[in-house]
Amino acid sequence: MSGIKPGLKRFAKRNYGPYLLLLPSFALIAVFKVYPILYSVVGSFLMRGARGAIKFAGLKNFQLLFADPTILNSIWITIKFNLITVPLQVVLALIFALMLNRKVRFVQTMRTLLYIPVAINMIIASTIWNMMLNPSSGPANAILGALGIPPQPFLTSSQQSLWVIIIICCWKGVSYWMLFLLAGLQNISPSIYEAGRIDGTTFFSELFSLTIPMLKNSLVFVIVSDTMINLFMFIPAYLLTGGGPEGSTDTLMYEAYRAAFKFSNYNRSYAIVTVLMLMTFIVIGLQFFMLRDIEPGAPKRGLLQRGTGK
Amino acid sequence: MITKRGAKEKTLDVLYYAILFCVVCFALFPVLWSVSNSFRAENSEIFEHISRLTLHTFFPEKFSLNSYRSLFVDNGFYRPLLNSGIVAALTVFFGFIVNGLAGFAFAKFKFKGNGFLFSIYLFSFMIPFEMIAIPLYKTAGALGILETRLALILPMIANGMIVFLYRQFFQDIPDALIESAYIDGAGLLRIFFQLLVPLSKPVIISASLMIFIQQWDAFLWPLVAATNKSLKVVQVAISEFTGEFTVQWGTIFAATTIAIAIPIGILIPLQKYYIQGISSTGLKE
Numbered sequence: 001m002s003g004i005k006p007g008l009k010r011f012a013k014r015n016y017g018p019y020l021l022l023l024p025s026f027a028l029i030a031v032f033k034v035y036p037i038l039y040s041v042v043g044s045f046l047m048r049g050a051r052g053a054i055k056f057a058g059l060k061n062f063q064l065l066f067a068d069p070t071i072l073n074s075i076w077i078t079i080k081f082n083l084i085t086v087p088l089q090v091v092l093a094l095i096f097a098l099m100l101n102r103k104v105r106f107v108q109t110m111r112t113l114l115y116i117p118v119a120i121n122m123i124i125a126s127t128i129w130n131m132m133l134n135p136s137s138g139p140a141n142a143i144l145g146a147l148g149i150p151p152q153p154f155l156t157s158s159q160q161s162l163w164v165i166i167i168i169c170c171w172k173g174v175s176y177w178m179l180f181l182l183a184g185l186q187n188i189s190p191s192i193y194e195a196g197r198i199d200g201t202t203f204f205s206e207l208f209s210l211t212i213p214m215l216k217n218s219l220v221f222v223i224v225s226d227t228m229i230n231l232f233m234f235i236p237a238y239l240l241t242g243g244g245p246e247g248s249t250d251t252l253m254y255e256a257y258r259a260a261f262k263f264s265n266y267n268r269s270y271a272i273v274t275v276l277m278l279m280t281f282i283v284i285g286l287q288f289f290m291l292r293d294i295e296p297g298a299p300k301r302g303l304l305q306r307g308t309g310k
Numbered sequence: 311m312i313t314k315r316g317a318k319e320k321t322l323d324v325l326y327y328a329i330l331f332c333v334v335c336f337a338l339f340p341v342l343w344s345v346s347n348s349f350r351a352e353n354s355e356i357f358e359h360i361s362r363l364t365l366h367t368f369f370p371e372k373f374s375l376n377s378y379r380s381l382f383v384d385n386g387f388y389r390p391l392l393n394s395g396i397v398a399a400l401t402v403f404f405g406f407i408v409n410g411l412a413g414f415a416f417a418k419f420k421f422k423g424n425g426f427l428f429s430i431y432l433f434s435f436m437i438p439f440e441m442i443a444i445p446l447y448k449t450a451g452a453l454g455i456l457e458t459r460l461a462l463i464l465p466m467i468a469n470g471m472i473v474f475l476y477r478q479f480f481q482d483i484p485d486a487l488i489e490s491a492y493i494d495g496a497g498l499l500r501i502f503f504q505l506l507v508p509l510s511k512p513v514i515i516s517a518s519l520m521i522f523i524q525q526w527d528a529f530l531w532p533l534v535a536a537t538n539k540s541l542k543v544v545q546v547a548i549s550e551f552t553g554e555f556t557v558q559w560g561t562i563f564a565a566t567t568i569a570i571a572i573p574i575g576i577l578i579p580l581q582k583y584y585i586q587g588i589s590s591t592g593l594k595e
Contacts, residue, residue: 040442121545
């Protein structure tokens, strides 16, 4: 925190001033962000008893969840989906960011073209891919056919459906995460590489001992944010598969949605969301633990990017 | 030796562009395919050219606006467009004031609870919206705002990420400037609107773009909070086309083309600001 100049200290003496400035945003965040989270945590311990009376149920909701094969399957699908999607997206985003972080011809054009999927949201992405992968009338099978590959069932097969959703998520997500990594790469001063080159580094030693440690802030941000988004993945299951075939794409968030808005069983839904929250904390804790050893050898430039805008 | 090295580099260059070219094709193909299909005259034309791969599998034989006519005339797509536009515009406007004021407070004042409050704001932007959607439905119900535009706008105005952006930017504005205005007797609101705002065009543009995109893309919340036909937003309208067999593919292509063209039309000219906004939040931790 940069110290406040003497003048401003006096300025802040009417110390209700900053609180008034914060009031509107704080009220909105409290009502629409913090309260709902607490509400669902508390709600996951409540139950609707006989005649609709709400009563404390202890861990009953969670016991019911973990005895339910549908939910156990959903937990497994959610974990499997994340274990594949997050590393795939991050590695691809890093590769493309490295490729586009060069000063060669057409790079700026390629970057702009690759930003286009960023402006397309999950609904549109799912809608378009759904038509492309339509087994009988989509162009995907037509292209495969031209290459001599037999037509594939794609979303209609329990073997392929989750993979199709992973591909859609990568198509949409990789260029978004690449934006962050590219911004991080452009913050690394070229002089660091020059010093390394005099010592005679190879491409891979440069990547792992210089680039990745220098990129740590952006990488951690991308990995954590990407995990959170994918743990709560909902749209493809809702729009394309309804969780099927045979529960192969039935993510936890989709089950939470169904519990609340199809079966009006809100307490079950809160319990699912609370399980998801716990999973999120565990995964992110693990990620921080595993990433702690990557030391940014350099300057804390990434930290609160100050002074560059001047 | 020199020629050999040159040859190796040339191969690498060719490989580099070849890979990037494939990636760009993969990224753009679905978009171009659906845009080009939206201009076909007949729906059946889409399927006709699937069995045998020709140029017409990807490009229409004759350019036509039939699908757009059907989208607007038969499916009333102007309504969701208007609804999304209104919701996004109002959120951008109120988001600018509410988050800007908070950014001002965090950037320029030292006050009790500063750090704690700021961590609540940061936490609120880290959590994915899906985490709160279901309990938020109950909250909005208790406030009696379900099935109104207010339900779509109000929860999305305050945004920790946008507060963070404003704070970053305002920190770089010299304290002396604010002090002198204060000594001249200007109130906090006047300082904000007459001094900070005119200096902050770049951050206002990036923050507004981010809120706009967030509202334009909103799906789960409008799906549950505004089921009324007159409130339907673009993404919900498009999602309904997918399930309905009465809606022709051509109409869906036209709808997705419009839903893509609007944010891209806004983002591409302003991409510098959008990327600035994104990168200063991404470098935070």
